[in-house]
Amino acid sequence: MQVTRRQFFKICSAGLGGSSIAMLGYSPTAALAEVREFKLARATETRNMCPYCSVSCGVLAYSIGDKSKNAKAEIIHIEGDPDNPVNRGTLCPKGAGLLDMVHSPNRLKHPEVREAGSSEWKRISWDEAITRIAKHMKADRDANFIEKNAEGTTV
Template sequence: MQVSRRQFFKICAGGMAGTTAAALGFAPAAALAETRNYKLLHARETRNTCTYCSVGCGLLMYSLGDGAKNAKSSIFHIEGDPDHPVNRGALCPKGAGLIDYIHSEGRLQYPEYRAPGSDKWQRLSWDDALNRIAKLMKEDRDAHFQHTNDAGTVVNRWLSTGMLCGSAASNETGLLTQKFIRSLGMLGIDQVARI
């Protein structure tokens, strides 16, 4: 870099003016504040999958306290998982707003049942809900299972019931779901991303 004599004097004059102003008290005050604690310092990190669409973006959810007792109030921060191969830490606006979904007053947190002809929903335990679903599936399968078709060929199929699978499930969960549903003879299988 070439500096002429005039430029050299300008640089020196600027430096002297700055140090003189600082010596006269125009310098910023010394920052004596201590460093702020990182908000995720004592939080428990949980990896999960976004629930909105079929892309399957990875999430990191942070909670404080015992999540088993009160998971709704313990989750305080959600961000994209930078190690996830699908989204690499990025989230769409719906995924970025998941914390509002978790803390929503309208969020359904337990199974409910409305009897035929009733206008009210009644709360069920998870065991009662799963037992009711299993009982209804068994009754329908026993009533509509086809061992053979009209030509006498063995088909072993159950056509009166279908299965709607979750679009945010992993490949392993999808494989297990397919094996389970196909072992019952069910042919009508679809997943949420198509709806």
């Protein structure tokens, strides 16, 4: 491709003009950073772990709502935690969809129990749920706990 002197000067002047405009403060980078800062300026940042797999990637959850005034906090944004050594700010597709899981209408917010032989679920309190789980775990441990293995060694 042959570049003429006139084309060369046009390209150089366009590049000089573009870089001059960016240096004068008309860069879109600053505008984009201000928009992001504005979106999360009033939000409370909470560090948490992704619940989907055993990797436990770190997430940052941003919520709006003052808990001290008994207002219900609402999560508005979830992203990967850049300070977490496991994922360094990245999330898999499941982790990236955490906000949808939080706001899903199918998400259970209270413990429920279904008695044996029943087809109906009944809402119970958190204390009752923890007590039931503890009783079942103790009954299973008492029924299946083996103090010594086949060689007689204490487990």
